[in-house]
Amino acid sequence: MAKQDDPAPSGDGAIVPLEVFEALPKTDLHVHLDGSLRLETILDIAKAERIELPSTSAEGLHAAIGCGKNFGSLVDYLKGFDITLRVMQTEESLERIAFELAEDAQRENVRYMEVRYAPMLHTRRGLKLTKVVEAVLDGLRRARETYGIKANVIICGIRNISPESSYEMAELAVAYKGRGVVGFDLAGAEAEFPAKHHRDSFQLVRDNNINCTIHAGEAYGPESIAQAIHVCGAHRIGHGCRLRENGDLLHYLNDHRIPLECCPSSNVQTGAVRDVASHPLKLYYDLGLRVTVNTDNRLITDTTVSKELWLCHAKMGLSFSDVKSIIVAGFKSSFRPFHEKQAALRRVTQELARYDESGALKSSPPVAVESRRARGSAELPAEPHS
Ligand SMILES: [Zn+2]
Numbered sequence: 001m002a003k004q005d006d007p008a009p010s011g012d013g014a015i016v017p018l019e020v021f022e023a024l025p026k027t028d029l030h031v032h033l034d035g036s037l038r039l040e041t042i043l044d045i046a047k048a049e050r051i052e053l054p055s056t057s058a059e060g061l062h063a064a065i066g067c068g069k070n071f072g073s074l075v076d077y078l079k080g081f082d083i084t085l086r087v088m089q090t091e092e093s094l095e096r097i098a099f100e101l102a103e104d105a106q107r108e109n110v111r112y113m114e115v116r117y118a119p120m121l122h123t124r125r126g127l128k129l130t131k132v133v134e135a136v137l138d139g140l141r142r143a144r145e146t147y148g149i150k151a152n153v154i155i156c157g158i159r160n161i162s163p164e165s166s167y168e169m170a171e172l173a174v175a176y177k178g179r180g181v182v183g184f185d186l187a188g189a190e191a192e193f194p195a196k197h198h199r200d201s202f203q204l205v206r207d208n209n210i211n212c213t214i215h216a217g218e219a220y221g222p223e224s225i226a227q228a229i230h231v232c233g234a235h236r237i238g239h240g241c242r243l244r245e246n247g248d249l250l251h252y253l254n255d256h257r258i259p260l261e262c263c264p265s266s267n268v269q270t271g272a273v274r275d276v277a278s279h280p281l282k283l284y285y286d287l288g289l290r291v292t293v294n295t296d297n298r299l300i301t302d303t304t305v306s307k308e309l310w311l312c313h314a315k316m317g318l319s320f321s322d323v324k325s326i327i328v329a330g331f332k333s334s335f336r337p338f339h340e341k342q343a344a345l346r347r348v349t350q351e352l353a354r355y356d357e358s359g360a361l362k363s364s365p366p367v368a369v370e371s372r373r374a375r376g377s378a379e380l381p382a383e384p385h386s
Helices: 018-023 039-049 058-065 074-086 091-107 129-147 163-175 195-207 222-230 241-245 247-255 264-269 281-286 305-314 320-332 338-352 364-376
Strands: 026-032 110-117 150-158 181-187 211-216 236-239 260-262 291-293
Touching (some): 018 305, 026 091, 026 291, 026 305, 026 320, 039 058, 039 074, 058 074, 091 110, 091 129, 091 150, 110 129, 110 181, 110 338, 129 150, 129 163, 150 163, 163 181, 181 195, 195 211, 211 222, 222 236, 222 241, 222 247, 241 281, 281 291, 291 320, 305 320, 320 338
Parallel strands (some): 026 110, 150 181, 181 211, 211 236, 236 260, 260 291
16 A cells, blocks of 8 residues: 555555645635635734734644634634634735735645635724725735736625625625626524525525525535525535435435535534545545535635645545546636636646646657647536536
8 A cells, every 4th residue: 555655656546645736727616715814924914903812923823723623613613713803804904815815825726716705704993895805806816917816706694693794795796796706605603594594695696697605514414505505596515514414415416516615624623524534525526426625714724725635535535537527627616707617627627638647747749649639628528527
């Protein structure tokens, strides 16, 4: 049995090293702005704005937030956000944090991301909601101009605040449609706060032809997923860990190609799954579901997209070629306009075709052949996981 640090995987079952996953083009469709800051940035802003933090060192803050720690519950996991939100209350800090998130993502070759957050959580010091949205869009635009990474925004309502506040967030999503906002989501505590209470918000965004996704089946059962789809009209599902408990609903999602935004390490942290090896992602993938792999929170989960993909390969037993299909599914599942998505898919399938089954780059002559083949199949890439 090969070890994870084998330098030259041979394609005979050896584990492909993390660095290969870092080089692949990727998406991150489920990433929270307020859970994906740099520790140094939190310390820096807190110092400049005289904001109190539980620690003034990076190590102390890492421990206070519980980065990468197993909390065992979603509600406890969410407590770390109280610390990050303290330094996210001015236009300058929001612009900087959005820029840095995209900068960190492009360093591991994330090509496209959908950054989500709830603007209402950034008004503690009187900032207008429109200013909050524009500051984040400015930061993401600056990252695009600097590095070429494309990032759009998903605005979140929060289950455990109120349906009225979700509606206000839905109105904001409508106002910024076509200006960098591509979707609407419902986040927060799932167990006692059903999505159906926020149904009016989803009606509003859908009446305006805006895509929506909902965190569901993470801290509550498959009923929550059914409600997200059938009552609120979700086009994607965040997590969906407990979908495996209802085979009929699982087949419905499969038949309708409704993507799952899986975040394996985060699911371990919140206790939604016992460990990465027992995550249902592989089961879903084997059944043909459209699964995507995402970070959820780069800081709080202490992860990257590359690391999550590597875990799918090294701990869940997905082959390198399965991981390539999952990457393609990420590009297919984005809330981008069809022609943008198609162009991105065409490029990415060509790039992925340069890697053989063992994760090694193919030598020059086969690359040309593969490129032509990839171009030819770009309209309908990677069946049957379409
Ligand atoms: Zn999330």
